[in-house]
Amino acid sequence: MELKRIKIRSRVLLGFSIFMFMILVIAYAKLEWHMPTQPMLDPDVLRGRILTEDGTILAQTIRGENYGEVKRIYPQKTLAGQLIGVMGKDRGLTGLELFYEEELRSGRDVVVSIDPWVQSILESHLHKQATENMGEYGSAVVLDTHTGKILAAASWPTFDPNKWREYPDFQKQWQNRPFMDTYEPGSVVKALTIASVLNDGRLTPNTWFDTPMARRVGGATIHDSVFHPPRLDTRHVLRYSSNVGISHMVEDYSNEQMYNYFKAYGIGQEVPLENIPTQDGILYNWKNWKLIQKVNMGFGQGLTTTTLQMAAAYNVIANEGRYIAPYLVSKDRIREEREVLRPETARTMRNMLRSVIEEGIPTAASVPGYQLGGKTGTAQVVVNGRYSSEIYNSVFAGFFPSNQPRVTMVVMVHGAKKNHHGSQLAAPIFRDVAAEMLSAWGLPPEWKVMEEQKEARKNPNP
Numbered sequence: 001m002e003l004k005r006i007k008i009r010s011r012v013l014l015g016f017s018i019f020m021f022m023i024l025v026i027a028y029a030k031l032e033w034h035m036p037t038q039p040m041l042d043p044d045v046l047r048g049r050i051l052t053e054d055g056t057i058l059a060q061t062i063r064g065e066n067y068g069e070v071k072r073i074y075p076q077k078t079l080a081g082q083l084i085g086v087m088g089k090d091r092g093l094t095g096l097e098l099f100y101e102e103e104l105r106s107g108r109d110v111v112v113s114i115d116p117w118v119q120s121i122l123e124s125h126l127h128k129q130a131t132e133n134m135g136e137y138g139s140a141v142v143l144d145t146h147t148g149k150i151l152a153a154a155s156w157p158t159f160d161p162n163k164w165r166e167y168p169d170f171q172k173q174w175q176n177r178p179f180m181d182t183y184e185p186g187s188v189v190k191a192l193t194i195a196s197v198l199n200d201g202r203l204t205p206n207t208w209f210d211t212p213m214a215r216r217v218g219g220a221t222i223h224d225s226v227f228h229p230p231r232l233d234t235r236h237v238l239r240y241s242s243n244v245g246i247s248h249m250v251e252d253y254s255n256e257q258m259y260n261y262f263k264a265y266g267i268g269q270e271v272p273l274e275n276i277p278t279q280d281g282i283l284y285n286w287k288n289w290k291l292i293q294k295v296n297m298g299f300g301q302g303l304t305t306t307t308l309q310m311a312a313a314y315n316v317i318a319n320e321g322r323y324i325a326p327y328l329v330s331k332d333r334i335r336e337e338r339e340v341l342r343p344e345t346a347r348t349m350r351n352m353l354r355s356v357i358e359e360g361i362p363t364a365a366s367v368p369g370y371q372l373g374g375k376t377g378t379a380q381v382v383v384n385g386r387y388s389s390e391i392y393n394s395v396f397a398g399f400f401p402s403n404q405p406r407v408t409m410v411v412m413v414h415g416a417k418k419n420h421h422g423s424q425l426a427a428p429i430f431r432d433v434a435a436e437m438l439s440a441w442g443l444p445p446e447w448k449v450m451e452e453q454k455e456a457r458k459n460p461n462p
Contacts, residue, residue, distance in 0.1 A: 046070065048104040050084055050096055053330075056116045058084050059097065059161070074161040080119050080152075081159035082176045083112075094174050097161075099275045100329075112328050118142055118437065119152040125432045126156045126411065133425050135394075136415030139177035140429065141311040141326075145405040148315070148324040153178045153308065156413075179271075179278040182304040183412065186379025186422070187241045188397040189267075189300035191353060192313060194238055196261035197249050199321075199345040205234045205352060209248045217247050218292030238352050238375070239360050243299045250298040251291070258294065259286035264323060264340040265313035267305055272325050274332035281305045300377060301387075311410040314397045317353070318373075318405035321346035354402040365396070365427040367435045369445020373405075374398020374430060376422030381414070391415050396426035400434045407437060 047070075050059040058080060061072050072087045085095015091105070092098035100110045122140050130138045135156075142152040155177040159167070167173045175181065197203055211232045214223045228240040237245030250258060263269060268283025281304040284293070296302040305313070308326060316323050321341030327333040341349075353373035357365045365374060377395035380387040394413045399405040411426040419425050 045107040047072065047087075048106070048108045048110060050100075050104070050110050050112065052112055052114050052116055054116070058112070058114075059087075076116065077162065078158035078160045079116065079123065080114055080154075081161050082155040082174055083114070083153055084161055086161045086164045086174065095161075095176060096276070099277075110329060111331070113149045113151065113330060114153070114328070115151045117440075118433075119154065121436050122152040122433055123154045123156070123158060125429045126154050126413075127158065129425055129429050130156050130413045130416070133394075133413070133419045134417035135413040135425070137177060137181075138411070138413035139181060139307040140411040141178045141307050141409065142433070143311050143315055143326055143408045145315060145318045145399060145408050146324075148312070148326045149330075150308075150326050150328045151407070153328075178307040179273070179276065180306065181412075181414075182279050182281045182306055183393050183414065184301055184303065184379045184382070185305050185310055185395050185397075185412075186300040186377030186393065188310065188314075188375045188377035188395050188410075188422075189298070189303075190238060190241060190246055191317065191349060191375045191397075192262070192265055192267075193246060193250060193258075193298045194234060194352075195317060195341055195345060195349045196258060197253060198234070198348065199261075199341045200257065202253065203234055203249060205348060207234050208232070209234075209237065209245050211237070211242050211244045211248075213244070215244045215247060217251065217295055218290060220292045222247055222295065235352050235355060239356055241376070246298045247295045250294055253294075255286040255289045255294060258298070259283070259289075261340070262297070262303070264338065265316055266309050266323060267303060267313060269309070271306070271308050271312060272334040272336050273308075274327065274329050274334060276328060278308060279306050281309060300379060307410050307412050310395075310397055311408055314399065314410060315408040316340045317346050317349045318399035318408045319346070350399075350402050350405070353398065357398070361423045361427055364423045365398070365431045367400075367431060367438060370400065370434075370438055370443070371402040371446070372398060372400040372431075372434055373402035374427070376427055378420065378422045392420040394420050394422045394425040396422050396430045398430055400438065401443070406441075407434075409433065 047061040049057055051057045057075050059074050061070050063070055083095055085097035086093050087097045092101045126138055126140050138156040140154045144151055159173050208231055214221055222243045224242050224244050226240050232245050262283055268281045270280040271278045283303050293302055312326050320343040323338050323340050325334055325336035350373050354371055356375055357372050375397055379393040381391040397410045399408040409430055411429045413425050416425055
C-alpha cells in the first residue's frame with residue numbers, strides 16, 4: 001500500500017515538473033520572439049534631441065548617406081558632457097540619455113535649463129584653476145537665485161560624449177559630479193549655522209565670544225587656523241572662520257533644533273530633481289549626536305553634501321530665507337518651496353557674507369565696484385578613518401550681487417597638490433565667473449553709479 005502511494009506521488013511530481021517546464025519554455029519563447037525589450041518604433045522616427053531653452057542642440061541623431069544608418073552626435077562636444085550622458089548601440093547608458101530614454105526613444109525632445117554661455121565660462125574657469133593647482137577632480141553649480149533654475153552644472157575633468165569609448169576609465173570619467181559626489185564641505189557651513197542660531201534669536205551680529213586659538217569642548221580640543229583677536233563678535237567669527245567661535249554658538253543649542261534647520265536647508269537630503277538621481281549625503285539623526293559631533297557639524301565636519309545640495313542651501317540666504325528646489329527640465333519641475341529663515345535674517349547674513357569677501361579675501365573673491373557675498377571652506381578629507389593632513393576639498397559658496405542676488409554659485413575642487421585652500425583655489429573661480437556674468441548683464445560698477453548720481457545732483461533737470 002505504501003509503495004503504491006509513493007508511485008502516485010512520484011507521478012504527480014513528475015507531471016507538475018513537466019507543466020512548470022512548459023510554462024518556462026513558453027515564457028522564454030514569448031520573450032525571444034514576440035516581446036522585445038524595447039517597443040518597436042517607426043524607423044522614420046529619429047531619437048529626440050537634447051537642447052537648451054535658447055535652442056542650442058546638445059545631442060541629436062542624424063542619418064548617414066545610407067538612409068538606414070543613424071548616428072548620435074553631441075555638437076557642443078565637452079559642454080555639459082557628464083550631464084548629457086552617452087548613448088550605446090540603441091539606448092541611453094548614462095546621464096539624460098538614460099534618464100529620459102523613453103521620451104527620447106519615442107522622438108520627443110528634452111529641453112534643459114542650462115545656459116550654454118554660463119556653462120562654458122564655468123567649465124573654463126574650473127578647468128583653469130583646477131589644472132594650475134593640480135587638482136584631482138572638481139564640480140561647480142550656478143543657480144538662478146529666484147527660480148532655482150540650474151544655469152550650469154560643471155564636472156572636471158570634462159568629458160566628450162562623442163568619444164566615450166576612447167576614455168580608459170570611462171565609469172570614473174562620466175560621473176556627474178555636482179549631483180553625485182558627496183564630501184564634507186568644511187567652513188562654508190558656518191554661515192548656515194550662524195543663520196540658524198541668529199534666526200532663533202539666540203545671538204545678534206554683535207554678540208561677543210571668548211575665542212582663544214584652541215578650546216577644549218566635548219572631550220576634544222578644537223583649533224582655529226587663522227590668527228585672530230582673543231575676543232570676536234558674531235560677524236568676525238564668520239570673517240575669521242573661527243571654529244572656537246562656532247563651538248560657543250552651538251554648545252547649548254538644541255540638537256533637534258540644529259538638525260531641523262540643516263534638514264530644512266536640504267543638507268543630507270536628496271535634491272528633488274525630476275527624473276534625475278542625486279546623492280543625499282549624510283546628516284545623522286540628532287538623537288545620536290554627542291556634543292563634539294554637534295560642534296564639528298557646526299563648522300562643516302561630520303556631515304556630507306553634494307555641490308548641488310550646497311548651492312540650494314546657500315540659495316536660502318540669497319533668496320530672502322526661502323528654500324526653492326533646483327530644476328533642470330522645466331516641464332518636470334518639482335515645485336518644492338519652504339521658508340527656512342526670516343527675510344531679515346537672510347539680509348543680515350548677506351551683509352555679513354559681503355564683509356567676509358571685502359574684509360577677508362578681497363583679492364581672491366571680489367570684483368571691484370560690485371557687491372559679492374560668500375564663504376570659503378578648506379575641508380580635510382577622511383582617509384582610512386582619519387582626517388588627512390595632505391588631501392583637502394577646496395570649496396566656495398556665494399551669490400551676487402549681494403544686495404539683490406541674481407545668481408548663487410558653489411565650487412569644489414578635490415585633492416589639489418598646489419594651492420588647496422578655499423581662498424586660493426575655489427574663490428578665484430567664483431570671482432572670475434562673477435566678473436564675466438556681471439559684465440554681460442551690463443550692470444555698472446558702484447563707483448560709476450555714484451559718479452552719475454553726483455553729476456545729476458549738480459545738474460538737475462530744469
